[in-house]
Amino acid sequence: MDGTCDVLVRQSLHGERHLRSDGSSRLADGQKWHTYPAVSAGWNIKNEAFMQNVTWLDNLKLRVRYGQTSNQSVSPYKTLGLLNTRPYNFGDEYATGFYVSELPNSKLGWEYSETMNYGVDFGVLNGRMSGTLEYYVQNTKDVLLSVGLPATSGVSSFMGNIGETQNKGFELSLNGVILDDYNGWTWEAGVNLYANRNKLLSLASGQERDENNWWFVGSPIDVIYDYEKIGLWQEGDPHLAILEGKNGNPGMIRVKYTGTYDEQGNPTRKIGPEDRQILNPEADFQGGFNTRVAYKGFDLSIIGAFKSGGILNSTLYGASGYLNTMNARSGNNVKVDYWTPNNTDAKYPKPNGLQSGDNPKYGSTLGYFDASYLKIRTITLGYDLQQNWLKTAGIDKLRFYATVENPFVFFSPYTDESGMDPETNSYGDENVAVAGKRKSLIVGTNTPTTRNYLFGINLTF
Numbered sequence: 001m002d003g004t005c006d007v008l009v010r011q012s013l014h015g016e017r018h019l020r021s022d023g024s025s026r027l028a029d030g031q032k033w034h035t036y037p038a039v040s041a042g043w044n045i046k047n048e049a050f051m052q053n054v055t056w057l058d059n060l061k062l063r064v065r066y067g068q069t070s071n072q073s074v075s076p077y078k079t080l081g082l083l084n085t086r087p088y089n090f091g092d093e094y095a096t097g098f099y100v101s102e103l104p105n106s107k108l109g110w111e112y113s114e115t116m117n118y119g120v121d122f123g124v125l126n127g128r129m130s131g132t133l134e135y136y137v138q139n140t141k142d143v144l145l146s147v148g149l150p151a152t153s154g155v156s157s158f159m160g161n162i163g164e165t166q167n168k169g170f171e172l173s174l175n176g177v178i179l180d181d182y183n184g185w186t187w188e189a190g191v192n193l194y195a196n197r198n199k200l201l202s203l204a205s206g207q208e209r210d211e212n213n214w215w216f217v218g219s220p221i222d223v224i225y226d227y228e229k230i231g232l233w234q235e236g237d238p239h240l241a242i243l244e245g246k247n248g249n250p251g252m253i254r255v256k257y258t259g260t261y262d263e264q265g266n267p268t269r270k271i272g273p274e275d276r277q278i279l280n281p282e283a284d285f286q287g288g289f290n291t292r293v294a295y296k297g298f299d300l301s302i303i304g305a306f307k308s309g310g311i312l313n314s315t316l317y318g319a320s321g322y323l324n325t326m327n328a329r330s331g332n333n334v335k336v337d338y339w340t341p342n343n344t345d346a347k348y349p350k351p352n353g354l355q356s357g358d359n360p361k362y363g364s365t366l367g368y369f370d371a372s373y374l375k376i377r378t379i380t381l382g383y384d385l386q387q388n389w390l391k392t393a394g395i396d397k398l399r400f401y402a403t404v405e406n407p408f409v410f411f412s413p414y415t416d417e418s419g420m421d422p423e424t425n426s427y428g429d430e431n432v433a434v435a436g437k438r439k440s441l442i443v444g445t446n447t448p449t450t451r452n453y454l455f456g457i458n459l460t461f
Contacts, residue, residue, distance in 0.1 A: 024072040024110075028079045031109030036068030058123035059130070065119075070112040074144055078159040079108045103149075103158035111161065113140040129176040137168040139201070143221075148213050162213075163203040165221050169196035186294040193287040198222070216278055222440060224279040224311060227255035227271075229365035232339050232349055243271045251339040251350030253362040281440070283371060284309035301380045310371035312414050312422055314443040318367020319359030323445075326351045326360050334418075367442075373412035373422045379404050397460040405452040414443070421449035 018038035025032065045051055045060045081104035086097045115138040123130040142161035149155050171194040179187040198220040203210060208217045214225040233240050235250045243257055258275050260268045286307040293300045316334060317324050323334050326349060337343070339350040349360045360366070382401035409415045412422045426444030 018067070022070055022072070022110075026072055026074055026076050026078065027110065028106050028108045031107065034070050034110040034112055036070060036112060038065070038067030040065035040067070056124055058125075058127060059121060060123075061121040063117075063119040063121070065117040066115070068112055068114050070110050071144060072110055074108070074159055078102075079106060080104050081158070100155050101157075103155050105158055105160055107161075108144075108159060109142055109161055111140060111142050111144040113138050115139075127177070128180070129174070131172070131174040133173075134171040135169075136171075138166065140165045140167070142204075150212055161204055162215070163205075163217075164201040166199045166201050167196055169194060184296050187291070189289070189291040191287065191289040193285060195285040196282070198282060219278050220280055220282055222281060224281055224313065224368070224440070225276055226279060226364055226368075227275060227362050228277040228279065229362065229368070230254055230256050232344075232346065234344055235341070239267055242267050245270055249350075250341075253349050253360060253365060255362050255365065279311060279368070281311040281313065281371070282309075283307045297384045297386050299380075299382050299384075301378070301382075302376060303378045304374065304376045306374045307422075308372050312369040312371035312424070312443065313440060314367045314369060314414060314418070315426075316367070316418070316420075316443060316445065317369075318365070319363025324348075324363070324366060326363070369414040369417065369422075371414070371422065373415065374410040375406070375412075375422070376408040377406060379407060395459065395461060397458065399458040401456050401458070403452075403454040403456075405454070406449050407451060423449055425449070 019035070020038075021033055021035040023033040040063070042061055042063045045062065046054075046057060051057065051060070081100060082102035083098045084101040086099055088095055088097055115136060117134060117136045119132060119134045121130075121132050141164045143163055143165055144159065145162045146157050147160045147162060148157050171192065173190070173192040175188075175190040177186075177188050179185045200215055200217050200219060200221045202217060203215060209215070211225065214223055215221065216223065216225075231254045233244070233248065233250050233252050233254045237250070237254075240248045240250070244252065255271060256275060256277065257267055257271060258277075262268055286305070288303070288305040290301070290303045292302075317336075319325060324336065325333060326338065336348040337346045338348040339346040348366060349363075380401055380403040382399055385398040385400070406421060409422060414420065414422045420443065422443070424441040424443055425446040425448055426442050427440065
């Protein structure tokens with residue numbers, strides 16, 4: 001049973017104060033309830049006497065807010081753990097055994113966030129332009145996540161409160177009327193831009209690193225922990241035999257080495273797990289835009305989105321899946337530009353080179369792309385029929401329209417490589433042959449975003 005107790009005190013001119021308690025039966029005894037406050041205040045500067053003569057300014061309001069929110073989004077009975085079945089032969093009998101697949105957690109509690117938010121709302125030129133600027137800092141404590149355990153423990157995971165994270169960033173939204181019935185033309189446009197920086201502040205265990213779960217204090221919580229591809233090995237490279245051993249061969253993936261060098265400039269050891277890098281998948285910034293142009297009965301609307309920087313992880317190209325194994329046993333691999341002695345500037349390694357299991361060694365690095373893109377989501381062209389006979393026929397409105405969804409993608413290295421949409425469609429442990437981290441958003445073998453064409457009529461009586 002879940003419960004809520006809520007107390008609210010509002011002061012309409014200056015702000016409001018809020019106190020709330022939530023309870024959840026999904027959490028452990030002694031951890032079921034959490035109480036958290038909220039307070040907000042605003043100052044509409046435009047209403048002050050000293051602003052009355054500023055005629056070009058319609059609105060200017062400053063806002064500040066502090067509050068807590070909570071999260072108990074775990075499945076029921078996570079405190080009790082989980083058993084799975086395993087069939088086996090016991091003598092002449094067929095039997096079913098049980099084993100612990102998820103550990104219980106008698107201390108599972110609320111995840112809650114404390115947020116400081118600062119905002120400015122403004123409007124100018126008699127409504128021709130308006131906007132909002134927000135800056136926020138959010139500290140989340142007792143983060144609820146599934147904790148993976150090493151295979152030697154005999155149990156795959158447990159649900160726990162793993163530590164503390166911080167998100168901070170800004171959001172900017174602008175809307176404007178560029179043309180307002182100018183000789184029959186109307187043009188409106190809007191854009192929003194935001195950037196977020198995420199950081200893991202602490203782990204409940206007190207450790208600085210949890211390599212099994214890819215958690216590193218001081219780095220984003222959703223990092224990629226893997227080798228960093230810097231090219232392919234070529235004939236005559238002097239350090240190949242040292243870094244990859246006697247089985248290293250030209251055409252295989254070359255990754256970044258972080259070790260030391262001797263007096264002759266040679267690496268002092270082979271490439272190993274200590275050379276894995278903490279790779280940040282977060283975008284530098286991203287956002288969206290919209291515009292609408294109208295002339296008499298016609299109107300054209302365009303909606304788009306963009307992202308700059310970050311890492312896109314595609315398991316269709318990374319060798320954690322089964323579509324880019326680069327070996328002869330697998331048919332229907334994706335078409336790639338692979339290395340041969342006559343094609344040494346290729347991006348992908350030679351087929352049947354040095355492998356790890358069924359995949360090229362370091363093959364997961366093949367799936368990392370620059371996540372930048374500019375995408376048009378929808379284009380709609382419409383016409384409102386405006387004829388006197390419509391009223392006579394009892395029709396209030398008759399509109400014809402045509403829409404195309406996801407027609408164009410620009411500036412996307414992934415689209416240039418694959419022809420596919422760059423927006424993610426899976427979690428890291430879905431639809432791949434070798435499961436990854438669920439917290440990661442990837443492009444997997446789920447249905448990608450498709451291009452659709454729609455034609456329609458809106459009829460209002």
